[in-house]
Amino acid sequence: MGNVLGLESFYRRQLRQLLGIRHPRRISNAALYKRCNARPLRYRITKARWVLFGQVPRGSDRNPAFMQMARYFDSSTEGGW
Structure with a gap:
């Protein structure tokens, strides 16, 4: 912040x-x-983050951000973060 x-x-x-x-x-x-x-920049930054968060699942499954998100939410692996 x-x-x-x-x-x-x-x-x-x-x-x-x-x-x-x-x-x-x-x-x-x-x-x-x-x-x-x-408006304060924090509102534009927050909106941009949410837009990016919404775009990642729709992107290529070879995208590093998508791969990391899939790994994070994969319930078949133990431990996680």
Whole structure:
């Protein structure tokens, strides 16, 4: 989660720069997102992860992500993770 917080901080800095808001002036994060008609990056990242999670089972069975997922959910092997 630390990387996401750093990305969001950078994203907000870029939005402030686009609006011309410099250091002495302040704007809350909520007001900044509302003014730019934007949302925090964590929502876009979460959605992208879910989309990827939905695409993996439909992909090729030779795809490393598919193979790992199949191995993880295979009940015939003992131990697992």
